[in-house]
Amino acid sequence: MDKLLQQIVNGITLGSIYALIALGYTMVYGIIKLINFAHCDIYMIGAYVGYFCMTYFKLGLVPSLLIAMLVCSLLGVLIERIAYRPLRNAARISVLITAIGVSLFLEYGTMFFVKANVRTYPEVTGMMAQRFNVGEMVISMQQIILVGITILLMALLQFIVKRTRLGKAMRAVSMDRDAAQLMGIDVNSTVSFTFALGSALAGAAGILVGLYYNTINPLMGVVPGLKAFIAAVFGGIGIIPGAMIGGYFIGAVEVMVSGYGGSMFRDAVVFGILILILIIKPSGLLGKNTREKV
Amino acid sequence: MPILSVERVTKAFGGLAAVSNVSLDIIEGELVGLIGPNGAGKTTLFNLLTGIYVPDSGTINLSIDKQVIPLNGIRPHSICQKGLARTFQNIRLFKDLTVLENVLIAMNQNINYGLLTSFLHLPAYKREEEKLLHESIELLRIFDLDKKKDELARNLSYGEQRHLEIIRALATNPKLLLLDEPAAGMNPAETANLMDIIGWIREKFDLTILLIEHDMTLVMNICERIYVLDHGMLIASGTPDEVRTNKRVIEAYLGEDINNA
Amino acid sequence: MRKFIAIGLVYAIVQILIMTNLISGYFQATLVTIGINIILAVSLNLITGFTGQFSLGHAGFMSVGAYVCAIVTMRMPTIPGFILGVALGAVAAAILGFLVGLPTLRLRGDYLAIATLGMSEIIRIIFLNLEVTNGAAGLIGIPQFINWTWLFIFTVGTVLLLSNFVKSAHGRACISIREDEIAAEAMGIDTIRYKVIAFIIGAACAGIAGAIYASYFHYLEPNLFGFLKSVDVLVIVVLGGLGSLSGSMLAAILLALISTYLQSFPEIRMVLYSLILIIIMIFRPQGLMGSREISLSVFSKLGRNKLWDRFKSQKGGQ
Ligand SMILES: Nc1ncnc2c1ncn2[C@@H]1O[C@H](COP(=O)(O)OP(=O)(O)O)[C@@H](O)[C@H]1O
Ligand SMILES: [Mg+2]
Numbered sequence: 001m002d003k004l005l006q007q008i009v010n011g012i013t014l015g016s017i018y019a020l021i022a023l024g025y026t027m028v029y030g031i032i033k034l035i036n037f038a039h040c041d042i043y044m045i046g047a048y049v050g051y052f053c054m055t056y057f058k059l060g061l062v063p064s065l066l067i068a069m070l071v072c073s074l075l076g077v078l079i080e081r082i083a084y085r086p087l088r089n090a091a092r093i094s095v096l097i098t099a100i101g102v103s104l105f106l107e108y109g110t111m112f113f114v115k116a117n118v119r120t121y122p123e124v125t126g127m128m129a130q131r132f133n134v135g136e137m138v139i140s141m142q143q144i145i146l147v148g149i150t151i152l153l154m155a156l157l158q159f160i161v162k163r164t165r166l167g168k169a170m171r172a173v174s175m176d177r178d179a180a181q182l183m184g185i186d187v188n189s190t191v192s193f194t195f196a197l198g199s200a201l202a203g204a205a206g207i208l209v210g211l212y213y214n215t216i217n218p219l220m221g222v223v224p225g226l227k228a229f230i231a232a233v234f235g236g237i238g239i240i241p242g243a244m245i246g247g248y249f250i251g252a253v254e255v256m257v258s259g260y261g262g263s264m265f266r267d268a269v270v271f272g273i274l275i276l277i278l279i280i281k282p283s284g285l286l287g288k289n290t291r292e293k294v
Numbered sequence: 295m296p297i298l299s300v301e302r303v304t305k306a307f308g309g310l311a312a313v314s315n316v317s318l319d320i321i322e323g324e325l326v327g328l329i330g331p332n333g334a335g336k337t338t339l340f341n342l343l344t345g346i347y348v349p350d351s352g353t354i355n356l357s358i359d360k361q362v363i364p365l366n367g368i369r370p371h372s373i374c375q376k377g378l379a380r381t382f383q384n385i386r387l388f389k390d391l392t393v394l395e396n397v398l399i400a401m402n403q404n405i406n407y408g409l410l411t412s413f414l415h416l417p418a419y420k421r422e423e424e425k426l427l428h429e430s431i432e433l434l435r436i437f438d439l440d441k442k443k444d445e446l447a448r449n450l451s452y453g454e455q456r457h458l459e460i461i462r463a464l465a466t467n468p469k470l471l472l473l474d475e476p477a478a479g480m481n482p483a484e485t486a487n488l489m490d491i492i493g494w495i496r497e498k499f500d501l502t503i504l505l506i507e508h509d510m511t512l513v514m515n516i517c518e519r520i521y522v523l524d525h526g527m528l529i530a531s532g533t534p535d536e537v538r539t540n541k542r543v544i545e546a547y548l549g550e551d552i553n554n555a
Numbered sequence: 556m557r558k559f560i561a562i563g564l565v566y567a568i569v570q571i572l573i574m575t576n577l578i579s580g581y582f583q584a585t586l587v588t589i590g591i592n593i594i595l596a597v598s599l600n601l602i603t604g605f606t607g608q609f610s611l612g613h614a615g616f617m618s619v620g621a622y623v624c625a626i627v628t629m630r631m632p633t634i635p636g637f638i639l640g641v642a643l644g645a646v647a648a649a650i651l652g653f654l655v656g657l658p659t660l661r662l663r664g665d666y667l668a669i670a671t672l673g674m675s676e677i678i679r680i681i682f683l684n685l686e687v688t689n690g691a692a693g694l695i696g697i698p699q700f701i702n703w704t705w706l707f708i709f710t711v712g713t714v715l716l717l718s719n720f721v722k723s724a725h726g727r728a729c730i731s732i733r734e735d736e737i738a739a740e741a742m743g744i745d746t747i748r749y750k751v752i753a754f755i756i757g758a759a760c761a762g763i764a765g766a767i768y769a770s771y772f773h774y775l776e777p778n779l780f781g782f783l784k785s786v787d788v789l790v791i792v793v794l795g796g797l798g799s800l801s802g803s804m805l806a807a808i809l810l811a812l813i814s815t816y817l818q819s820f821p822e823i824r825m826v827l828y829s830l831i832l833i834i835i836m837i838f839r840p841q842g843l844m845g846s847r848e849i850s851l852s853v854f855s856k857l858g859r860n861k862l863w864d865r866f867k868s869q870k871g872g873q
Contacts, residue, residue: 091840092665093793094793097789097793098832100832101829101836104828104832105826108823109829112822112823112826222782226782229669264684265680268676275659275673275677278662278666278670282662371745374740374741382741386737386738388731389735398727399727399744402727402744405724412719426724
């Protein structure tokens with residue numbers, strides 16, 4: 001029983017990370033129908049920015065977090081501007097390959113500068129290092145901070161998307177780009193804004209993961225990125241609450257599978273879920289099935 | 295016995311019943327018109343008949359050679375193979391392929407060679423391909439498109455693309471041909487010519503034809519019987535004269551220019 | 556006929572160069588890589604370029620062929636054993652292609668890409684955990700049978716068979732799915748059947764490529780067949796041009812040469828590779844060849860015109 005509770009706590013922690021990354025995938029897919037393969041590397045960059053802020057500049061968590069988010073959103077906007085925008089009307093496959101190219105570029109570019117070896121986040125001390133024992137279960141302060149920040153960011157995102165003009169523009173462009181354009185919405189800046197938001201969340205996820213797991217490397221984004229994408233598909237790609245639900249679901253499944261002895265097949269189970277959902281309901285948990293109008 | 299009989303077919307999108315409780319019969323050899331204002335559900339009915347949409351309720355039966363084939367739940371390609379072919383209102387040619395390739399693809403179901411032959415180009419390949427080529431050219435001649443056989447479909451004029459749609463449908467060797475606004479976008483002279491050719495095709499290929507037309511006057515001249523749809527419902531049917539004077543039809547077309555509509 | 560003479564010449568020249576040691580062992584490995592990549596690319600092109608089904612799982616099919624062939628030849632290290640290994644590898648991959656093709660056929664575009672990616676990752680994880688494949692450590696000491704002659708036979712054979720296929724009625728059916736699936740269905744094309752066929756053929760060829768890999772490099776581990784391998788193949792296909800077999804061949808050769816050249820700069824190899832990729836996609840998204848063919852198209856045009864002329868002369872004679 002306690003083991004189960006512990007798994008749930010760990011699942012929520014991991015799920016928060018997936019949810020943060022998944023949000024970026026889902027928003028970008030919603031607005032330009034692109035699987036932004038480079039998104040997982042923005043998360044990696046976020047982890048590195050956080051690392052440099054905390055080790056070289058000895059900044060605290062909050063300033064480091066904000067800097068990482070800022071750098072990542074600029075990077076996201078830049079990538080969209082340079083690599084994706086020229087291809088907005090090209091075949092989907094060309095854009096997808098470009099995204100893969102950008103992803104490789106970020107990974108191996110980073111590797112070129114920081115070298116392939118693993119870096120370690122500074123050891124946390126003081127209040128941050130606290131652990132709470134609840135029965136047999138252990139909850140660390142880091143977990144609380146990680147989940148807390150995630151929930152805060154998600155609430156902020158909901159607010160931006162639901163209540164602000166830019167958020168409304170985002171939803172309008174997602175629904176029908178041409179109609180939005182006709183109604184005077186600046187599509188380009190809306191797309192940029194979407195990339196900025198999604199990338200900021202990924203950057204936050206990066207630094208939080210660095211804190212929680214301590215080690216980071218240039219290829220750290222690949223696997224979590226795929227899983228976060230699966231989370232987005234699970235929830236219904238393009239749907240923001242879907243990405244959150246999907247993130248926590250995938251996190252929970254993964255922790256359960258490895259917690260009960262299946263760690264070898266942990267990733268396979270996640271991919272299996274992806275394939276099942278694609279076959280049973282490709283539009284995802286919260287999505288609506290649509291068929292082409294003939 | 296009717297070659298096609300539709301019984302109480304309904305299809306809704308969201309809350310909107312695009313086709314609602316429609317029943318109709320087409321007798322073998324007839325040329326029947328299906329008219330109605332824009333958005334009446336004509337194209338949706340075609341999509342139901344050809345299996346692209348599945349009806350919410352109702353039955354569709356095709357009778358070929360005295361054999362009744364229920365079409366409910368049958369996939370589009372096998373409906374086509376059973377002898378029901380169509381054209382698309384919003385032209386759906388294989389635009390980046392040549393005119394000839396468009397027709398050859400539609401003849402695919404008649405090929406008599408297997409995968410092995412296609413890998414190795416065994417003698418049967420050449421023989422069959424030559425036969426298909428021959429038949430395709432014959433069909434293309436109907437609209438004088440044989441000279442343009444190597445052009446990409448996208449480079450044809452709008453009218454020619456509509457012609458190619460018809461040829462492509464004919465190439466599937468149908469018994470019943472559904473034409474969805476074949477004259478859309480053509481001028482009166484072209485339209486009159488097209489209607490002549492449609493009549494001729496019916497004779498030549500021994501076809502039954504169901505023709506959607508937005509323009510009422512046009513169908514009046516060539517169709518023996520007419521069905522009128524409005525808001526998804528069948529509001530009238532009969533000979534052109536009966537339909538022309540039908541009060542509900544006039545009402546349905548009211549608001550649209552009656553001569554033009 | 557001229558085609559066959561040209562093919563024979565290529566074979567003979569390279570064979571002579573190898574026998575006279577003008578082609579080094581290192582370059583021979585590049586040749587094998589080129590051959591493998593050509594087979595992978597033309598077969599993925601059948602699935603993605605001709606049939607329009609976006610697949611990111613080619614490495615998975617390849618790995619099945621590689622492992623099956625390796626396991627067979629390690630137990631039967633003879634030429635018949637090798638041929639059996641290649642054949643069984645192709646069949647196993649084809650079965651997998653069928654299994655992947657069937658359930659994922661309802662999916663389109665990106666969704667299919669992700670599903671196939673998932674499938675190939677699952678396969679990789681299975682190989683990581685199986686005993687016969689020796690898990691993550693991989694298989695070592697697979698007997699080497701592949702030489703220039705075998706490589707040539709398999710590569711040219713695959714290309715010829717596939718180029719025949721796409722020019723047949725069955726190939727046209729595949730192409731029609733890419734062009735407009737709904738119109739194809741309405742014209743009587745059994746789209747599901749042809750999608751499965753494309754997946755089966757493509758997977759079988761990828762299996763052969765894997766078998767060649769196993770039999771030449773005599774070492775296998777599951778991580779050779781990760782996501783990046785599938786991307787590599789897709790890049791060749793898109794770079795060469797979707798729907799152009801000769802484009803795939805050209806791109807496979809070009810990329811292998813670039814990659815061999817960049818081998819001396821391992822640090823920036825992948826950076827340059829990714830940059831080239833992005834730049835090509837931005838400035839020439841249709842690839843080098845578009846959907847046209849180089850020499851093959853000359854032949855096919857000739858063939859077509861001949862057919863047409865014969866048809867016309869028949870008409871005239873009547
Ligand atoms: N796939 C679909 N999804 C939603 N609505 C549809 C779809 N297909 C048709 N409709 C709607 O059904 C109605 C009938 O359309 P249609 O059959 O195309 O009319 P017509 O061909 O008579 O002009 C229209 O209101 C149209 O918007
Ligand atoms: Mg219509």
